[in-house]
Amino acid sequence: MPSLTVPPPALTGFPTVDALEAAFLALSERAPHLVRRRILGSSRLGEPIAVYEIGDGPAHAVIAGGVHPNEPIGFHTALALAERLVADKGLRHELDMTFHIVPCIDPDGTRLNEGWFASPSDRGAYGRAFYRPAPDEQVEWSFPLSYKRLHFDRVLPETRALADLFDALEPALFVGLHNAEVGGVYFYVSRDDEALVTELSAIPARHDLPLDNGEPESPDLVRLGDAVFRCPTVAERYDYLEGLGLDPLAEASGGGSADYLQRYGTLIMVAELPYWTHDDVVDDxxxxxxxxxxxxxxxxxxxxxxxxxxxxxxxxxxxxxxxxxxxxxxxxxxxxxxxxxxxxxxxxxxxxxxxxxxxxxxxxxxxxxxxxxxxxxxxxxxxxxxxxxxxxxxxxxxxxxxxxxxxxxxxxxxxxxxxLRPLPLADLVGVQLDAVLAAARAAVTA
Incomplete structure (x- = not known):
C-alpha cells in the first residue's frame, strides 16, 4: 500500500490563475534541471496555457487542472504532485514516467470563479460567484466527435491544445482534475482494473473522508467497485437516452476526453471530491x-x-x-x-x-x-x-x-x-494526489 500523502495543512482557499502560475514558475526556477516549461497554446482571450514536464520515463502521463473551471481542488493537487515529483527521486525512479502537468487548461473560465475562491466553505457565496461554461464551451465536453446523429467539430482552442498534446504523446495515463460539490468521494476509471478499483475505494478512509453512497451522477453509469464507476463517454450517454425514447441531441455538445482517448488505450482516472458533506451521504x-x-x-x-x-x-x-x-x-x-x-x-x-x-x-x-x-x-x-x-x-x-x-x-x-460540513482541503488534496499516484502505478504496470 502506498504511503499516505500528507499535503500542507494550511489550505484555506484556492489559488487564482496568476497565483497558480507563479507557484509553478517558482518551482521551475528552483529546479530547472527537473522541470521543463513550454506553451501548449492560448485561451480564447489570448492567455498562454503552459505545461510543466517532470521526469524522463518512456511512458507519459498528462495531468490537467481546470478542465471545469468551477472545480479548483485540482489546482492544489497539480502543484502538490509537481513538488512531490521534484523532491522524491525514488518516486520518479519507481514510476519511470514523464509527467506533463497543465496547471489550468481554462484560465478564462477560472477567472470568472475567483470571486468565491477565498471562502470555499460558504455555499451561498459559492453559488453567487459561480461560473460554468455552456457545455459546448467546456474543455472537457468539446472534443471532436461524430456518433450517429451527433457531429461536433467546434473545437475550442484550449481543447485543441490538449488534444494536440494527447496526439503527440499517446499517453499511458490521463487525469482530469475534477471535483464535485456535496456528498462523499467517488471515482471514475476507464478500465476494469480490479487492483486499482480496490485501491481507489480504500484511499478516502485513510484521510478520514467518506465514500459516496448516494445517487450516481447519472443512472447509466457502470459500477466497478465501492464508489468507483467506469468512466462514461458521450456515445454511451447518447445510447442511454436513445434507449429511453428521448432525443440524445437535447443534451449533447461535443465529445469528452474519454471519447477522444479511446484511440490510444489511455487509462483515465478521475477523483471526484466534495467541498461539503452530510451524515446522510453514507447512510444506507x-x-x-x-x-x-x-x-x-x-x-x-x-x-x-x-x-x-x-x-x-x-x-x-x-x-x-x-x-x-x-x-x-x-x-x-x-x-x-x-x-x-x-x-x-x-x-x-x-x-x-x-x-x-x-x-x-x-x-x-x-x-x-x-x-x-x-x-x-x-x-x-x-x-x-x-x-x-x-x-x-x-x-x-x-x-x-x-x-x-x-x-x-x-x-x-x-x-x-x-x-453541511465543509471538508478539510488538505485531506481532499491528499485523496486526489494518492489517487493520481495509484493510477500512475497502474498505468505503468498494465
Missing amino acids: APSGMPYKRVVQDRAERLRALGGTLTGALSRVDAYVTIPSPMLRGARAFAPLMTALADAEDERARRLDIDRIATRAEVFSNEDSVRSFRLRFGGMLLRALEVECAAGVAHDTVRRECDAFRRVYEEWVAEAVRVP
Whole structure:
C-alpha cells in the first residue's frame, strides 16, 4: 500500500490563475534541471496555457487542472504532485514516467470563479460567484466527435491544445482534475482494473473522508467497485437516452476526453471530491420512501427549475445587450434542466415501485436540485447584474433582475438551512494526489 500523502495543512482557499502560475514558475526556477516549461497554446482571450514536464520515463502521463473551471481542488493537487515529483527521486525512479502537468487548461473560465475562491466553505457565496461554461464551451465536453446523429467539430482552442498534446504523446495515463460539490468521494476509471478499483475505494478512509453512497451522477453509469464507476463517454450517454425514447441531441455538445482517448488505450482516472458533506451521504438505511417516488420528485423539481430559468430568460431576451459568458451559460443550462427532467421521468416510469430508497439516495437526489438552483440561478443573476452594472439595462431587465434576485435568495436560504460540513482541503488534496499516484502505478504496470 502506498504511503499516505500528507499535503500542507494550511489550505484555506484556492489559488487564482496568476497565483497558480507563479507557484509553478517558482518551482521551475528552483529546479530547472527537473522541470521543463513550454506553451501548449492560448485561451480564447489570448492567455498562454503552459505545461510543466517532470521526469524522463518512456511512458507519459498528462495531468490537467481546470478542465471545469468551477472545480479548483485540482489546482492544489497539480502543484502538490509537481513538488512531490521534484523532491522524491525514488518516486520518479519507481514510476519511470514523464509527467506533463497543465496547471489550468481554462484560465478564462477560472477567472470568472475567483470571486468565491477565498471562502470555499460558504455555499451561498459559492453559488453567487459561480461560473460554468455552456457545455459546448467546456474543455472537457468539446472534443471532436461524430456518433450517429451527433457531429461536433467546434473545437475550442484550449481543447485543441490538449488534444494536440494527447496526439503527440499517446499517453499511458490521463487525469482530469475534477471535483464535485456535496456528498462523499467517488471515482471514475476507464478500465476494469480490479487492483486499482480496490485501491481507489480504500484511499478516502485513510484521510478520514467518506465514500459516496448516494445517487450516481447519472443512472447509466457502470459500477466497478465501492464508489468507483467506469468512466462514461458521450456515445454511451447518447445510447442511454436513445434507449429511453428521448432525443440524445437535447443534451449533447461535443465529445469528452474519454471519447477522444479511446484511440490510444489511455487509462483515465478521475477523483471526484466534495467541498461539503452530510451524515446522510453514507447512510444506507431505508428512508421509507419508494425509490420511484424519489426519482419522480427530482424530475418535478428539475422541471420547475427549468421553467423558472427559461421564464426569466424569455422575459429579458429581447432587451439584453451584453453577451457575457454567464448569459451564454444560463441560456444553455436552463433548457437542459427540462431535458434532465424528461430523462428522469422516463426512468421513473420503468422502475420497480416496491424498492425503498436509502437515506443517501434521498439526500443526493434532493441536493442535486439545490445545487443546480445555486449554480445556474447564480449565473443568470450575474448575467442580469452585468447588464445593470454597465448602465445599459432596459427597464424590463432591471425589474427582472430585482424579481429574480428575490427568488434566488430564497433558494440560497433553503440550501444553507441544510447542515453541511465543509471538508478539510488538505485531506481532499491528499485523496486526489494518492489517487493520481495509484493510477500512475497502474498505468505503468498494465
